[in-house]
Amino acid sequence: MVSSLNPSEINHFRKLADHWWEEKGPFSMLHQLNPLRVQYIKNALRGELKGLKILDVGCGGGILAEPLARLGANVTGLDVVLENIEVASRHAEAEGLKIQYKALSLEDYLKTTPSKFDVVLALEVLEHVENPKYFLETCASALKEEGSLFVSTFHRTAKSYLLGIVMAEYVLKWVPKKTHHWTQFLKPSEIYEALREDGFVFEDLVGVTYDLWKSNWKISQDTSVNYMGLLRRKLT
Numbered sequence: 001m002v003s004s005l006n007p008s009e010i011n012h013f014r015k016l017a018d019h020w021w022e023e024k025g026p027f028s029m030l031h032q033l034n035p036l037r038v039q040y041i042k043n044a045l046r047g048e049l050k051g052l053k054i055l056d057v058g059c060g061g062g063i064l065a066e067p068l069a070r071l072g073a074n075v076t077g078l079d080v081v082l083e084n085i086e087v088a089s090r091h092a093e094a095e096g097l098k099i100q101y102k103a104l105s106l107e108d109y110l111k112t113t114p115s116k117f118d119v120v121l122a123l124e125v126l127e128h129v130e131n132p133k134y135f136l137e138t139c140a141s142a143l144k145e146e147g148s149l150f151v152s153t154f155h156r157t158a159k160s161y162l163l164g165i166v167m168a169e170y171v172l173k174w175v176p177k178k179t180h181h182w183t184q185f186l187k188p189s190e191i192y193e194a195l196r197e198d199g200f201v202f203e204d205l206v207g208v209t210y211d212l213w214k215s216n217w218k219i220s221q222d223t224s225v226n227y228m229g230l231l232r233r234k235l236t
Contacts, residue, residue: 004135005105009128010080012179013060017083020061021091029174030063030124036208036217037123037228038067041150044204044230045119049073052118055142057106058125062088062099069097076100076117078109106138116144123152123228126191127184133194140198145233149200152208152228156185160225188227195231205229 019025042049050072056065059077061084069075069092077099079085085103092099102109120139129135139149154160161182168174188205206219208226219228 002131002134003105004107004129004131004138005080006128006130012176013128014081014083016176017061017081017087020063020084020087026176026179027060027063029168030060032215033208033217034063034067036219037064037152038071040206040219040228041068041119041121042071044148044150053115054119054121055117056121056123057139058122058128059088059101060084062091062101064121064123065099065101066092066095066097069099073119076102078102078104078106080105106135106142110138110142117142117147118144119148119150121150123150126151126153126186127180132184132186132190136191136194137198140195140200143233146235147232149195149231150228151191151231152226154180154185155224155227156182156187157224160185163225188223188229191229191231199233199235200231201234203230203232 016026020027023031049068052073054068054073054075056075056077059065059079062077065075065077065088077088080103082103085101089101120142122139126132143149154164165180165182169177169179188202192202205223206228207222208217208228209220209222210217
């Protein structure tokens, strides 16, 4: 049976579950990246999130789900690490936010949930799954016909190995060692090919780069390390 679950990745993030909301902790770079991710999603959806059904796959501790819920979206967060979901649920409750969190894989969730979503998010999760083609196809199957699939991940290049692993994990120590594995990085063309038969095309693709001088993330044309994109079905 095909599965997207990677046991070693699950164990890695289980050990880090208590640190999701520490802005100076192991997820500090995600906290810095988060405003850019939210703005990108808002711009792509023309600023209208109120009432949209959004599925955040691999939601972790909820650091992306919460700002989207504050913008009026009906957010469901999935994560296979139970400890992540427990952290996310407690934090959302403390913030007075209604977010539906489930400790399930995407595959298992869709077995019992026939409803479709306006938006599916697969941000910073593709590099942590097995069988990314199957995972992407499953994400696509959760969308309404005119729904939007957002992806964000690492490009598999020599530059991404140097900056995304050697520098980020071993030199600058921005993230814990062995958080990322270069062989699991995906080229944008591989994402396109995985979804081409389902009629999906990239409507937008941008680079996400870190400005060392300003200590922040920004949108750029350089997709050679990190990139973010929007895919939709090409309707005929």
